[in-house]
Amino acid sequence: MSTYGKVAFYPGCALDGLGKPYEVSLKLAAQDLGLEYEKIEDYNCCGALEVKNVNTMAGLLLPARNLSLARSMGANAIMSACPGCHYSLSRTQYFMTRYPKLSAKVNAYLEKMGEKPYDEQLLMIHAVEFFYNTVGPEGIKAKVKRPLTGLKVAPYYGCLYARPKAYTLTGYMRMKDDPERPFFMDELLKALGAEVVPFEAKTMCCGGPHVYSDAETSLHLEARILKEAKRNGAEILVTDCPLGHVAIESNMNKIASKYGEDLRMPLAYFTQLLAFAFGHGPDETLLTANLTNPMSVLKRYL
Amino acid sequence: MPIPELEKPIIKGLIQKDKVVIDGLELDGTWNAFMIERTQTGYDPSVWDEIANTVEGNTISLCWQCGTCTSGCTMREYDPKYSPRRFIDLARKGDKQSLMELQDSLWRCVSCQKCTHRCPKGVLVEEVVHAIHNYMLKHGLVKKDPGTVFDEIFLEAVMKNGGRISELVLGGASAKAGFVTLSIRDLIAMSGPLLRSGLIKDLMKPSKVKNWDRIKKVLEEAMNEEVTPE
Ligand code: SF4
Ligand code: SF4
Numbered sequence: 001m002s003t004y005g006k007v008a009f010y011p012g013c014a015l016d017g018l019g020k021p022y023e024v025s026l027k028l029a030a031q032d033l034g035l036e037y038e039k040i041e042d043y044n045c046c047g048a049l050e051v052k053n054v055n056t057m058a059g060l061l062l063p064a065r066n067l068s069l070a071r072s073m074g075a076n077a078i079m080s081a082c083p084g085c086h087y088s089l090s091r092t093q094y095f096m097t098r099y100p101k102l103s104a105k106v107n108a109y110l111e112k113m114g115e116k117p118y119d120e121q122l123l124m125i126h127a128v129e130f131f132y133n134t135v136g137p138e139g140i141k142a143k144v145k146r147p148l149t150g151l152k153v154a155p156y157y158g159c160l161y162a163r164p165k166a167y168t169l170t171g172y173m174r175m176k177d178d179p180e181r182p183f184f185m186d187e188l189l190k191a192l193g194a195e196v197v198p199f200e201a202k203t204m205c206c207g208g209p210h211v212y213s214d215a216e217t218s219l220h221l222e223a224r225i226l227k228e229a230k231r232n233g234a235e236i237l238v239t240d241c242p243l244g245h246v247a248i249e250s251n252m253n254k255i256a257s258k259y260g261e262d263l264r265m266p267l268a269y270f271t272q273l274l275a276f277a278f279g280h281g282p283d284e285t286l287l288t289a290n291l292t293n294p295m296s297v298l299k300r301y302l
Numbered sequence: 303m304p305i306p307e308l309e310k311p312i313i314k315g316l317i318q319k320d321k322v323v324i325d326g327l328e329l330d331g332t333w334n335a336f337m338i339e340r341t342q343t344g345y346d347p348s349v350w351d352e353i354a355n356t357v358e359g360n361t362i363s364l365c366w367q368c369g370t371c372t373s374g375c376t377m378r379e380y381d382p383k384y385s386p387r388r389f390i391d392l393a394r395k396g397d398k399q400s401l402m403e404l405q406d407s408l409w410r411c412v413s414c415q416k417c418t419h420r421c422p423k424g425v426l427v428e429e430v431v432h433a434i435h436n437y438m439l440k441h442g443l444v445k446k447d448p449g450t451v452f453d454e455i456f457l458e459a460v461m462k463n464g465g466r467i468s469e470l471v472l473g474g475a476s477a478k479a480g481f482v483t484l485s486i487r488d489l490i491a492m493s494g495p496l497l498r499s500g501l502i503k504d505l506m507k508p509s510k511v512k513n514w515d516r517i518k519k520v521l522e523e524a525m526n527e528e529v530t531p532e
Contacts, residue, residue, distance in 0.1 A: 013467045016466070042511055052358075054453050057525055058457065058521055099531055101530075102531070112523075113520045159414040160415060205376045213481060
């Protein structure tokens with residue numbers, strides 16, 4: 001794609017785990033749209049939001065190895081579907097470009113690992129930006145076989161899709177979303193025929209790194225996201241973040257029993273809706289593998 | 303509308319301390335404010351220097367105490383004692399005692415990045431908050447908190463499982479550490495779709511990075527290296 005040059009895809013652990021439906025549907029949607037990317041096969045964990053707190057060098061080296069692999073593939077940009085990965089990779093790039101001596105150290109260790117030093121030349125992109133800036137809403141509209149007319153969706157972007165601007169570069173260029181009130185995913189969903197409800201919890205936190213260690217706070221944060229979606233009449237929460245998606249889905253029973261059954265709502269990744277609207281079936285898009293059964297609201301489009 | 307501050311009794315000039323030592327004498331009770339300067343001992347200017355000399359904490363010096371970080375902070379809503387602005391102020395003053403009193407709050411950052419994103423001075427607030435907390439941990443001034451326990455579990459899982467993790471590996475390790483995880487009802491609700499889609503196989507056995515042993519060795523070596531922001 002000329003927009004980005006050659007794109008390497010960083011799946012990250014989440015997309016090889018409970019986030020599999022995200023990866024599978026991303027691939028289907030991209031294929032239908034003629035978008036190309038090359039997966040980094042031998043990737044390692046990016047360290048997420050945890051490793052950096054334990055050890056500075058480990059927090060930089062884990063992402064740096066992936067950046068180096070992407071450059072070895074000849075990529076100009078690296079796409080993550082998980083905002084957590086997108087953040088970690090961008091953070092490493094930030095620190096490497098700011099501190100030359102630190103960067104030299106990181107590179108020396110990369111070479112010891114048998115990888116090339118990282119030349120800091122990649123553009124970090126998120127899957128939502130990838131679709132928006134290449135084919136865009138118009139390109140998507142042209143492929144829709146199963147319009148999702150009247151489907152009321154609340155797009156949940158999560159914290160790290162756009163924040164912080166110092167790492168993700170949001171707000172500095174047109175190719176990046178509005179960090180306070182993002183809209184790229186809204187436009188993609190509208191192109192499928194869906195109705196995007198007003199939703200002010202788009203970038204609210206789900207408790208992220210503390211879903212286990214501060215569980216009660218996380219439940220409350222997640223309930224608040226669902227409440228805002230419900231309040232505005234959404235039937236389904238559409239996500240671009242496997243961390244938030246998995247946290248909310250696996251906590252749904254607890255949220256419902258603590259904050260009310262009426263908060264129950266199915267979740268789907270935005271790529272699942274893309275692939276579904278392009279004509280792929282519920283099994284193929286793994287919509288049947290989501291814990292909250294999104295087919296309950298999508299079956300009327302079959 | 304009531305103004306909360308005005309509803310509180312204002313005891314001007316009085317401070318309360320459980321244990322105060324003045325010139326070697328132990329005193330308890332309520333004292334006049336002229337003692338503040340003398341009772342708050344232990345300001346340690348090296349705190350600021352040490353934090354500013356870490357990669358994460360380097361931007362602490364840029365802060366001009368506007369409070370933008372605290373006003374939008376996710377954790378602030380749940381814990382009124384949680385205030386990145388105040389943590390920075392205390393760390394720069396070197397008021398270790400006050401930071402110690404805040405230990406049940408200090409660790410609770412959920413890394414939502416609103417603060418870093420919005421800081422008008424370019425302070426990487428989320429990083430700085432972690433640097434302050436790490437300083438306290440390193441010097442044994444706070445007890446180990448659940449967040450740090452989880453962070454360590456995470457790193458260990460990455461190292462042990464060939465450079466990758468899965469939700470099951472993490473969930474299992476967290477359960478061992480005594481964190482709340484999934485109930486039987488949740489597990490039953492989850493396993494249906496996972497079994498049907500064949501996802502369960504991937505979850506049980508995350509694939510490994512090639513040459514992980516070599517990479518791991520280098521990582522372990524790198525982790526012993528002290529790095530500074532330059
Ligand atoms: S927003 Fe920035 S400058 Fe303002 S108090 Fe917070 S860290 Fe300091
Ligand atoms: S990253 Fe942490 S300190 Fe900053 S706003 Fe979020 S919870 Fe508060």
